[in-house]
Amino acid sequence: MADVDLPEELYEDDDSIERVEDADGAEPEHVRIVIARKLPGRRIDKYLHGRFRKKVSRSIIQRLIKRGEILVNGKPTKNSYEMEANDVIDISFPPPEPYEVKPEDIPLEIVYEDDYVLAINKPRGMIAHPASRTQGGTVANALSFYSNSLSTGGDPFRPGIVHRLDKNTTGIMIVAKTDEAHWRVALQFEQRTTQKIYHAIVHGGPEFDEDEIDVPIGQHPTVHDRYVATGFAERLGPKFEKKFSKSAVTRYKVLERFNNFSLVELYPKTGRTHQLRIHMSHIKHPIVGDPFYGGRHISMRHVTGRPSDSDELIWNRQMLHACKLIVQHPIEERPLELVAPYADDMRELLEALRTYAVRTAPPKRKR
DSSP, X not given: OOXXXXXXXXXXXXXXXXXXXXXXXXXXXXXXXXXXXXXXXXBHHHHHHHHSTTTOOXXXXXXXXXXXXXXXXXXXXXXXXXXXXXXXXXXXOOOOOOOOOOOOOOOOOEXXXXXXXXXXEEOTTOOSSOSSTTOOSSXXXXXXXXXXXXXXXXXXXXXXXXXXXXXXXXXXXXXXXXXXXXXXXXXXXXXXXXXXXXXXXXXSOOSSSEXXXXXXXXXXXXXXXXXXXXXXXXXXXXXXXXXXXXXXXXXXXXXXXXXXXXXXXXXXXXXXXXXXXXXXXXXXXXXXXXGGGTOOOBOHHHHHOOTTSOOOOOBOSOOEEEEEEEEEXXXXXXXXXXXXXXXXXXXXXXXXXXXXXXXXXXXXXXX
């Protein structure tokens, strides 16, 4: 999930904040907070992000904590620390570095727009925002060219970006045009009041027409940017337990079945990284074109089963599409239903399956 900007009124108002002036009277970068009361369940990184969301993102707060530039009672702390009454938090903010995402004339498919938000149908192969100053070709670069009005979100690398989709996942992304719209939409994601519907083409046929996958997900202990589910984690033993504890729930419904593939509708109740890809892999039906989690790139020959057809692997990215997002409009407070059509490659694969593949019935349940 993306970092979420929360409104300041959700945080304690009676904590004292002191700005410590530098000796030369320059703009203060050192802030001291005295916590008024114990805050059970309130992580320090989330608390500080709420206080200073207009200054820095949560990811920057976390980096400052890791580097020892945020102290609690004079000592380094951890992101997960829960504050006690009378704790003194000292923060040394780095001087802001001037940066703007470079506008790039990259076509965007706009599916909705008003004065406060817009929504795009994100194409394959495009990441949401730059990870460095030199990176381009992202949704953020395209948005900066398209619109002069985007929320800051507290992070110059992410103008307007409220949430993200994986690089090769297509579909609906909602974008904030004002800071108020940003935190109000982000809060809906944080509180899980949004409705997200995805379609995926998976290998094989799930046992049930509808089911719920309730399997926790955690970061792989040795492979960067990979996540794993229960079962795999148990085989890894104690080494994994430190990074493994987040619940993840996905409901699915099989829409169409073919001899070697299925079209499924997915309803994530949580928003863990790679959740849908991991959960479908966990039930032995990985998403087509997703070798990272057990899927395979496929050709027309795989679809038809005919040796005479081409074996060129033309479907070579995960066939996962965010087709619908329902949120409460952040300003007008009305339901906002955003829909995006399939990308061409997914539409062509589905048409090929409907034309050439054998449709199948769900397997009979064992008594």
